[in-house]
Amino acid sequence: MEPFTVHTGVAAPMLRINIDTDAIIPSREMKGVSKKGLGDGLFAVWRYTNPDERTINPDFVLNRPAYRNTTILLGGDNFGCGSSREHAVWALAEYGIRAVIAPGFGSIFYQNCIRNGILPVVLSDAAIAVLANSLEQDPQGTPLTIDLNQQLVIDGGGQRYPFEIAPGHREMLLKGLDAIGLTLQLDEQIGAFENRYRQQFPWLYESA
Amino acid sequence: MSKTVFEKIWDAHRVSDLDDGVSLIYIDRVFLHERTGSIALQSLAEAQRTLRHPEQVYCTMDHIVDTFPGRGDTTVMPSGTAFIQSTRREANAAGITLFDIGDPRQGIAHVISPEQGIVLPGLTLVCPDSHTCTQGAMGALAWGIGSSEAEHAMATQTLRVNRPATMRVRYEGELGFGVTAKDMILYLIGRYGAKGGAGYIIEFAGSAVAALSMEARMTLCNMAVEFAAFTGLVAPDETTFAYLQGRPHAPQGDAWRQAVAYWQTLCSDDDAVFDQEIVINAAEIAPSVTWGTSPQHACAITDSVPAPAAMADADSQTAAERALHYQGLEPGTPMAGLKIDNAFIGSCTNSRIEDLRIAASILKGRKVATGIKAICVPGSQQVKAQAEAEGLHEIFLNAGFEWRESGCSMCFFAGGEHFGAGERVISTSNRNFESRQGPGTRTHLASPATVAASAIAGCISDPRPLMEKH
Ligand code: SF4
Numbered sequence: 001m002e003p004f005t006v007h008t009g010v011a012a013p014m015l016r017i018n019i020d021t022d023a024i025i026p027s028r029e030m031k032g033v034s035k036k037g038l039g040d041g042l043f044a045v046w047r048y049t050n051p052d053e054r055t056i057n058p059d060f061v062l063n064r065p066a067y068r069n070t071t072i073l074l075g076g077d078n079f080g081c082g083s084s085r086e087h088a089v090w091a092l093a094e095y096g097i098r099a100v101i102a103p104g105f106g107s108i109f110y111q112n113c114i115r116n117g118i119l120p121v122v123l124s125d126a127a128i129a130v131l132a133n134s135l136e137q138d139p140q141g142t143p144l145t146i147d148l149n150q151q152l153v154i155d156g157g158g159q160r161y162p163f164e165i166a167p168g169h170r171e172m173l174l175k176g177l178d179a180i181g182l183t184l185q186l187d188e189q190i191g192a193f194e195n196r197y198r199q200q201f202p203w204l205y206e207s208a
Numbered sequence: 209m210s211k212t213v214f215e216k217i218w219d220a221h222r223v224s225d226l227d228d229g230v231s232l233i234y235i236d237r238v239f240l241h242e243r244t245g246s247i248a249l250q251s252l253a254e255a256q257r258t259l260r261h262p263e264q265v266y267c268t269m270d271h272i273v274d275t276f277p278g279r280g281d282t283t284v285m286p287s288g289t290a291f292i293q294s295t296r297r298e299a300n301a302a303g304i305t306l307f308d309i310g311d312p313r314q315g316i317a318h319v320i321s322p323e324q325g326i327v328l329p330g331l332t333l334v335c336p337d338s339h340t341c342t343q344g345a346m347g348a349l350a351w352g353i354g355s356s357e358a359e360h361a362m363a364t365q366t367l368r369v370n371r372p373a374t375m376r377v378r379y380e381g382e383l384g385f386g387v388t389a390k391d392m393i394l395y396l397i398g399r400y401g402a403k404g405g406a407g408y409i410i411e412f413a414g415s416a417v418a419a420l421s422m423e424a425r426m427t428l429c430n431m432a433v434e435f436a437a438f439t440g441l442v443a444p445d446e447t448t449f450a451y452l453q454g455r456p457h458a459p460q461g462d463a464w465r466q467a468v469a470y471w472q473t474l475c476s477d478d479d480a481v482f483d484q485e486i487v488i489n490a491a492e493i494a495p496s497v498t499w500g501t502s503p504q505h506a507c508a509i510t511d512s513v514p515a516p517a518a519m520a521d522a523d524s525q526t527a528a529e530r531a532l533h534y535q536g537l538e539p540g541t542p543m544a545g546l547k548i549d550n551a552f553i554g555s556c557t558n559s560r561i562e563d564l565r566i567a568a569s570i571l572k573g574r575k576v577a578t579g580i581k582a583i584c585v586p587g588s589q590q591v592k593a594q595a596e597a598e599g600l601h602e603i604f605l606n607a608g609f610e611w612r613e614s615g616c617s618m619c620f621f622a623g624g625e626h627f628g629a630g631e632r633v634i635s636t637s638n639r640n641f642e643s644r645q646g647p648g649t650r651t652h653l654a655s656p657a658t659v660a661a662s663a664i665a666g667c668i669s670d671p672r673p674l675m676e677k678h
Pocket of ligand 1: 556557620
């Protein structure tokens with residue numbers, strides 16, 4: 001997984017609340033038994049006027065020239081709510097998104113981001129409004145910088161916005177760690193737990 | 209120290225504490241489905257990782273499989289067959305239990321897991337599906353995860369979990385006539401918003417919840433995720449035990465007695481402290497229906513479409529305006545009387561035997577209005593068989609409903625079968641997002657009773673006049 005340390009990039013505002021994972025990647029865009037090939041279907045219903053023919057909707061924020069090469073999304077509250085589909089995060093990653101900044105996230109989506117090297121940043125509504133404003137004139141000329149080490153978002157004017165993230169999540173992203181590999185190192189502990197657990201709840205293992 | 213049910217289950221599964229609020233939690237059961245199951249299994253195999261306990265992993269075919277009678281591996285969903293066949297291949301290779309097409313136990317994961325006694329009180333269960341919260345109704349800690357987390361759970365039998373805050377939602381008193389669990393949950397979300405439960409594990413409690421059947425509790429817990437909760441649960445009680453006894457995967461004999469003795473300890477202690485509490489007077493709840501494109505856009509069926517200006521804040525106003533535009537509605541229009549094109553009874557929210565019984569009691573001797581496409585999709589083959597044994601299928605068919613094989617069906621659109629653009633659907637499912645049931649389709653969520661009554665009237669209708677008082 002690609003580590004996330006410091007990233008500077010173009011940010012695009014999508015300030016609607018409750019942007020759900022169906023909107024991020026519609027079900028019918030999840031065509032293959034694979035984590036790949038999803039970037040094209042990202043936000044398909046909004047991004048294309050005709051998703052089947054891939055007719056570009058010029059009004060959609062990511063299609064506007066000012067937001068070319070967007071790597072950071074500014075979202076509304078409850079971003080990524082709804083379906084658990086990790087395809088939403090795989091699609092964002094494939095499109096090139098490295099971070100999403102929102103006042104709050106769907107809890108499964110948040111975990112999925114961490115597992116796939118996308119940084120979910122929680123900032124207040126007010127801070128996001130200020131950020132969005134600062135971008136408006138010239139998104140290309142005023143990229144955002146996100147420094148995970150220092151837990152800071154820095155806008156084009158140098159204004160700094162601190163954010164919180166769980167130490168474990170931070171570590172995982174900073175080092176590009178694979179959670180399964182990390183947990184497998186705790187194998188002995190898990191084994192010891194299992195032994196105790198099976199003694200405590202024998203009925204759980206006698207039938208199933 | 210006094211504890212909530214959640215804390216008791218959490219503590220029993222805590223392998224270790226990792227850092228700030230994150231614990232390594234032991235996972236008793238993993239449930240997969242063909243939509244994401246094969247990707248997770250494949251990706252594990254590619255990384256040369258094995259399943260720690262394949263006997264604790266189950267898989268069903270529900271999301272993609274067709275629900276037409278006589279179905280097989282081919283489906284109207286583009287590339288659906290590939291998903292079905294690779295899931296079968298991977299499930300067999302991994303040695304997990306598969307409820308395949310043609311198996312009399314097949315059905316929607318959240319319907320068959322309780323039905324088979326796979327989810328039990330006090331267990332942890334995860335599934336790469338957001339409505340896994342449904343299974344919390346059994347008194348388990350069950351929640352939806354992503355595909356990578358499913359891999360993690362299968363490889364290590366644990367997950368790294370942020371400890372959620374606790375909330376209790378108490379429904380006190382008696383529900384009014386014709387009011388069901390679906391109305392209870394829509395009422396909660398309508399009143400407290402689609403993110404009202406964010407960050408919380410919710411215990412549904414109170415006398416109105418204690419009085420609910422297991423089927424109804426599952427409906428209630430099903431939409432905890434629409435309330436943005438980590439998950440929901442109901443403490444197990446005699447109703448739970450009676451439901452579970454004798455189920456194929458539930459403990460038997462002595463093991464059953466030991467299990468029940470433990471389960472009886474799984475209640476929130478009297479002085480347990482919740483981080484948040486909501487109390488609802490059950491008598492206040494009316495049959496509910498959604499008008500917009502978020503589950504929080506819910507109101508009583510006797511209400512009218514609200515004006516966006518009446519919303520609490522600017523974001524909600526914008527969202528409401530957009531929703532009304534999408535739904536083709538004007539503020540002030542009464543919900544009852546709104547013409548519909550389709551009626552859908554199904555989904556993990558409302559496709560269990562009790563749901564079908566309520567709908568059938570309204571449909572009996574009546575006909576669906578002309579021009580309405582009406583579909584009933586039982587949640588599992590077992591529910592279907594039970595309904596047929598009771599003769600319910602004939603009531604549905606005679607009324608003009610289609611009678612399907614079990615699965616998720618038109619609860620969601622994935623390129624296959626769907627409702628038309630601009631068409632209005634009254635649906636027992638759980639999501640009314642834009643294009644959820646078809647590109648441009650307008651969804652109104654409601655209870656099975658309301659859907660049945662609306663199908664007959666051809667417009668959104670209060671079911672109460674058609675229901676028999678007992
Ligand atoms: S019935 Fe609908 S909500 Fe339930 S699991 Fe299937 S697709 Fe998801």
